[in-house]
Amino acid sequence: MKWENWVGLLGLALITVGHYQGLFVAPPEAMMGDVGRILYAHVPTAWVALVVYLVAFVAAVGSLGTGRRGWDAMVESAVEVGVVLNLLLLFQGAVWAKPTWGVFWTWDPRLTTTAIMAVSFIGVLVLRAMLTRPAQRAVASAVYTIFAFVSVPVVYFSVKWWKTLHQPFSSPETVDSPMVTPLRVAAFGMLFLAVFFMARRWRLAYAKLSREDEAPDLPPAAAAIQLEGGGS
Amino acid sequence: MILSGPGLVRQIVAVIQKDLLVEWRGQARLLAMGTYAVTLLLLFSFAVGPDTKTLQQHAAGYVWLALLSASTMTLTQSFRIETEAGALEALLMLPVDHRAIYFGKALANTALLVALALLITPVAAVLFDLSAAEGLQWLLPPIVLGAAGLAGPGTLYAALTARVAAQQLMLPLLLFPLIVPALVAAVKSTSLVLQGDPMGQMSSWLIVLASFDLIFWSLSGLLFAKVVEE
Numbered sequence: 001m002k003w004e005n006w007v008g009l010l011g012l013a014l015i016t017v018g019h020y021q022g023l024f025v026a027p028p029e030a031m032m033g034d035v036g037r038i039l040y041a042h043v044p045t046a047w048v049a050l051v052v053y054l055v056a057f058v059a060a061v062g063s064l065g066t067g068r069r070g071w072d073a074m075v076e077s078a079v080e081v082g083v084v085l086n087l088l089l090l091f092q093g094a095v096w097a098k099p100t101w102g103v104f105w106t107w108d109p110r111l112t113t114t115a116i117m118a119v120s121f122i123g124v125l126v127l128r129a130m131l132t133r134p135a136q137r138a139v140a141s142a143v144y145t146i147f148a149f150v151s152v153p154v155v156y157f158s159v160k161w162w163k164t165l166h167q168p169f170s171s172p173e174t175v176d177s178p179m180v181t182p183l184r185v186a187a188f189g190m191l192f193l194a195v196f197f198m199a200r201r202w203r204l205a206y207a208k209l210s211r212e213d214e215a216p217d218l219p220p221a222a223a224a225i226q227l228e229g230g231g232s
Numbered sequence: 233m234i235l236s237g238p239g240l241v242r243q244i245v246a247v248i249q250k251d252l253l254v255e256w257r258g259q260a261r262l263l264a265m266g267t268y269a270v271t272l273l274l275l276f277s278f279a280v281g282p283d284t285k286t287l288q289q290h291a292a293g294y295v296w297l298a299l300l301s302a303s304t305m306t307l308t309q310s311f312r313i314e315t316e317a318g319a320l321e322a323l324l325m326l327p328v329d330h331r332a333i334y335f336g337k338a339l340a341n342t343a344l345l346v347a348l349a350l351l352i353t354p355v356a357a358v359l360f361d362l363s364a365a366e367g368l369q370w371l372l373p374p375i376v377l378g379a380a381g382l383a384g385p386g387t388l389y390a391a392l393t394a395r396v397a398a399q400q401l402m403l404p405l406l407l408f409p410l411i412v413p414a415l416v417a418a419v420k421s422t423s424l425v426l427q428g429d430p431m432g433q434m435s436s437w438l439i440v441l442a443s444f445d446l447i448f449w450s451l452s453g454l455l456f457a458k459v460v461e462e
Contacts, residue, residue, distance in 0.1 A: 064458055120409040127406065130396045139462040140392045143455050144406060147385065150451065151410050158413035158440060162420065 004199035011192030018044075018186030026179050035099045039179070042092045044187035046114075048194045049085035052078055053121065053149055055198070060145035063138055069209045072138040075145055077201035079124045081194055086118040109160040116155050120148035134212050243328050247336020248343070254313055255344060261309070262344075265302050269352045272298040273359055284361050291360040292423035296415060299349055300382060304404045306344045307386040310337055311394035320394075324460060334456035338380075338387040338449065345379035362426055370434075374421035377441040381414030382407075384445060388452040391459050410448075417441040 022040030029036025059074035093111060094104040105111065124141050131137035238246070255262060276294040277287055287294075314320035323333060353371060356362065386407050393402040421437040 064455070116409045116412055123406045123409065127392075127396075127402065130398060130402060136395065136462050139458055143388070143392060143459055146455070147388075147410055147448075147451065150447070151413075154413050154444060154447065158416050158444075161436075161440065162416045 002199075004196045007192050007199070008196030011189045011194075011196055014185050014189030014192060016189075018182045018184075018189055021182035022179075022186060026182050029179075032100050035096070038092060038096045040182055040186045042089070042096060043183060044190040045085055045089045045092060047187055048190045049082055049089055051191065052082040052085060052194050052198065053117070053152070056082055056121075056124075056145050057149035060142040060149075063142040064146070067135075067138070069138075069213065070206060072134075072142070073202050073205035073209055074198075075124075075138075075141055076128060076205040077198045079121050079141075079145060080201055081197045083118065083121050083125060084197075085194065086114065086121065090114060090118060107159075109156055112159045113152065113156040117148075117152055120151065121145075124148065134209065240329055240332055243332035244336045244339065247328070247333055248340045251310060251337055251340035252343065255306075255309075255340075265305055266348060266351050268305070269298045269302040269348060270355050272301055273352060273356055277359060287360040288362065289427070291356055291362055292419045292426055294360070295349070295353060295356045295422065296378065296419050298352060299345060299379070300408070300411075300415065302348060303341075303345055303382045303386060304400070304407070306341055306348075307383070307390040307407075308393075308399050308403055310341055310387065311390040312399070315394050320460065330457040330460060331453050333460070334387065334391075334453055335449075338383050338452070341383035341387050342376070342380045345383055346376055349375045349379060367425065370425045371422060373438055374418050374425065374441065377438060377445060378414060378418030378422075380445045380449070381418065381441060382411055384449040384452055385410055388456055388459065391456065414441060414444045417444065 019040055022037055026037075028034050029039070056075055056078035059071050059078055062068070063071035063075055093114070097106065098104050124145050127144055128137055128141050131140055273294055276297070280286055280290070311320075314323065324330070353375070386403075389403055389407050393399045393406065396402050417437045417440040421434055421441065424434045424437065
């Protein structure tokens with residue numbers, strides 16, 4: 001079995017334990033009651049999404065610096081996993097916001113930044129789908145990934161200032177000690193699962209990119225013929 | 233990188249002159265862009281309704297949305313002309329620092345956007361009844377810094393998407409999420425000029441704009457060579 005499958009299984013186990021503790025063992029949240037238990041899913045998703053985007057940023061720098069296919073495949077896999085986590089995060093946030101704040105959406109800096117982050121990184125995926133020349137696609141998506149990542153804090157602070165001129169905002173972020181353990185366990189579970197998905201996705205991307213390089217600028221049918229003939 | 237020949241600044245000036253000359257020779261296009269931006273201003277008032285008070289309050293936002301929308305046209309154009317007949321390849325073969333090409337083009341795009349802003353701001357003043365506002369010369373800093381905020385990353389993205397078939401779609405899709413901070417700061421500071429600034433917030437918003445410009449112009453200058461050399 002490939003190493004990432006073990007990591008994935010471990011992640012699944014940790015998530016199960018963490019959520020069991022979070023749902024049945026930990027006390028209900030003081031202000032929100034049982035609704036607050038979504039914390040154990042929501043906060044790890046947020047943390048891990050940021051970690052995965054950081055991986056995408058590092059891979060983009062590596063891809064620009066070396067031009068190696070492995071880094072480019074890493075950009076593709078990390079951005080894709082990051083976008084999935086990001087959309088999941090927005091969805092969980094809306095589900096949590098409705099019963100606690102009374103609305104699905106507010107123009108809080110963190111929410112706004114998360115939404116803009118999702119749109120930015122979806123842009124990377126669209127860009128990759130639009131460009132067909134491998135070298136051009138690698139450079140373009142690496143450059144855009146770097147921009148998207150750098151813009152996250154800039155967007156956050158600008159929206160924060162834009163918002164604070166209207167009203168201060170309080171968020172349910174105080175976490176008591178019996179809630180810390182399940183939160184940590186669930187977070188590591190989420191992280192291991194993300195590593196599992198990224199590794200799987202990387203293998204797929206790498207195989208695809210390798211095949212492209214063997215048959216550059218040829219239509220798929222011609223490429224298939226060339227591969228059957230032994231390749232070059 | 234370049235051993236002899238004109239320095240970086242003179243190269244940048246040459247690229248600006250080239251780009252502005254090309255734009256000037258296509259005056260019909262410039263006219264179309266201005267008309268497009270003015271039409272957008274008209275449409276905003278139709279969408280919101282003829283309530284002067286509301287229109288006055290949101291005037292800065294409408295001006296910047298019109299500029300943002302029109303900016304995608306200047307930006308896509310600035311690299312479309314280069315993809316025709318291998319112009320960009322020829323330009324890259326000249327003994328010109330690639331940073332000069334980026335900064336020249338970005339400055340030319342900034343100049344075009346500033347000109348467009350100067351054209352539509354008086355129109356907005358008439359349409360949204362901004363006659364009460366004073367010190368309109370103070371609109372210049374937000375306009376120049378805001379235009380630079382759109383043109384800086386916009387020029388790099390135009391280069392990135394120059395060979396994409398759906399560039400008209402891709403450029404805004406990539407650019408708009410990134411320039412949110414510039415838009416927020418530009419609209420805020422413009423609005424402070426139009427609506428008055430009792431709290432003295434103007435300078436902090438201009439600092440936000442200037443820092444945004446600094447970050448993304450340097451990053452673009454660094455990465456541009458990679459994008460065009462590929």
